[in-house]
Amino acid sequence: AAHCVLAQNPENVEVARFYCYTQKTIAKRLVLRQDPSVKRTICKRCCALLIPGVTATVRQKRGPRRQRLTIIRCLSCGQTKRFPNNPKHQLWVDQPEAQLENQPQPEPQNLSSKAAAQASEPQKTSSVASSAQNPSS
Numbered sequence: 001a002a003h004c005v006l007a008q009n010p011e012n013v014e015v016a017r018f019y020c021y022t023q024k025t026i027a028k029r030l031v032l033r034q035d036p037s038v039k040r041t042i043c044k045r046c047c048a049l050l051i052p053g054v055t056a057t058v059r060q061k062r063g064p065r066r067q068r069l070t071i072i073r074c075l076s077c078g079q080t081k082r083f084p085n086n087p088k089h090q091l092w093v094d095q096p097e098a099q100l101e102n103q104p105q106p107e108p109q110n111l112s113s114k115a116a117a118q119a120s121e122p123q124k125t126s127s128v129a130s131s132a133q134n135p136s137s
Contacts, residue, residue: 002049010054013076021047036091040072045079060085 002016002023020042027034041050050056056072063069068085092098 003051006049006051006054013048013055016049016055017047017076020049036093040081040083043074043077043079044081046074046077048074048076050074050081 002019005012005016005019024034024042024047026032042048043050043056048055050072052058052072055075057075059071059073061069061071063082070083070085072081072083073079
């Protein structure tokens with residue numbers, strides 16, 4: 001919705017910011033993970049939608065150890081975001097360990113071991129109850 005508002009009239013930054021803020025608060029309230037591509041398009045400080053040339057500036061820079069960076073700067077508040085331009089870089093969400101279907105499943109316990117544990121519990125409680133009734137022993 002925020003993209004549509006800014007596409008129709010680029011001066012409606014406040015309406016787009018309201019939509020982004022609402023989306024962010026709903027995701028927090030419902031404990032939902034936002035996709036990294038969505039997170040990258042919203043400013044953390046002022047919740048403005050970051051569109052290159054309209055609400056943000058984008059620069060390419062060489063960082064330390066000859067690592068290339070993409071720097072996105074919000075024009076509303078001045079907040080900067082830095083992202084690596086490494087072609088081998090992979091987000092945690094995209095890695096195989098992060099996928100739920102690749103996680104090891106816990107083995108279900110046998111019913112016989114559960115039944116044996118439950119059968120031994122009443123015997124323990126009955127011996128404690130009988131010693132409480134008969135304090136002389």
